[in-house]
Amino acid sequence: MNTLDLIEGETAIAKSLGELNGQAQHCKRCDLYKHATQTVFGEGPEQADVILVGEQPGDREDILGRPFVGPAGAILNASLIMAGIDRDRCYITNTVKHFKFTQRGKRRLHSKPNAGEIQRCSWWLRSEIKLIAPKIIVALGGTAAAHLRGKTVRITKDRGMIFHPEKLPPVLVTIHPSYILRIRDRTAANAERMKFVQDLNQIKQVLT
Numbered sequence: 001m002n003t004l005d006l007i008e009g010e011t012a013i014a015k016s017l018g019e020l021n022g023q024a025q026h027c028k029r030c031d032l033y034k035h036a037t038q039t040v041f042g043e044g045p046e047q048a049d050v051i052l053v054g055e056q057p058g059d060r061e062d063i064l065g066r067p068f069v070g071p072a073g074a075i076l077n078a079s080l081i082m083a084g085i086d087r088d089r090c091y092i093t094n095t096v097k098h099f100k101f102t103q104r105g106k107r108r109l110h111s112k113p114n115a116g117e118i119q120r121c122s123w124w125l126r127s128e129i130k131l132i133a134p135k136i137i138v139a140l141g142g143t144a145a146a147h148l149r150g151k152t153v154r155i156t157k158d159r160g161m162i163f164h165p166e167k168l169p170p171v172l173v174t175i176h177p178s179y180i181l182r183i184r185d186r187t188a189a190n191a192e193r194m195k196f197v198q199d200l201n202q203i204k205q206v207l208t
């Protein structure tokens with residue numbers, strides 16, 4: 001799917017985010033609804049200037065039904081504050097709205113959504129972007145970045161850059177905050193966290 005498809009494809013008919021969320025709760029556009037607990041829709045004001053887009057809800061988000069409420073969400077919130085971005089101006093969502101996982105005993109391990117699942121769920125992301133019409137979109141990690149940009153993104157090379165896809169608001173590319181959680185060395189994790197804050201700082205270029 002290219003960028004043009006993302007914004008020009010069909011969208012849901014809804015007058016508000018609440019109505020859109022209500023529709024998404026019954027979505028069966030792909031098979032991911034069969035095993036997840038619930039649809040985890042985006043959260044934030046309808047007049048948001050910034051949409052932050054992750055990959056998919058995690059285990060905790062799936063249970064609570066809210067995006068970015070786990071450890072990665074805590075890093076994101078703290079980093080936005082450090083970057084001076086008002087959380088009230090941000091809407092947070094995911095590329096895919098159901099948790100995809102592999103069951104290992106009692107644990108549910110994150111499993112990457114495939115291209116078909118991403119394409120089908122784009123219906124909802126497209127609808128969120130159209131309703132909110134933000135000034136900037138922040139792609140958190142490779143899945144969101146590649147989908148929004150319409151081509152492969154190398155996060156290590158492209159992070160911190162703002163792209164201007166046709167017919168979409170500017171897209172800032174950065175890491176997914178869960179990446180920081182996977183770094184064992186504390187010094188390296190702190191350094192990565194500061195780089196993440198620097199990336200988020202770019203949002204202000206567009207807002208001011």
Ligand code: SF4
Pocket residue numbers: 024027028029030031032033039096097098117120121122124
């Ligand atoms: S992942 Fe997206 S497209 Fe698939 S069922 Fe859930 S909301 Fe629908």
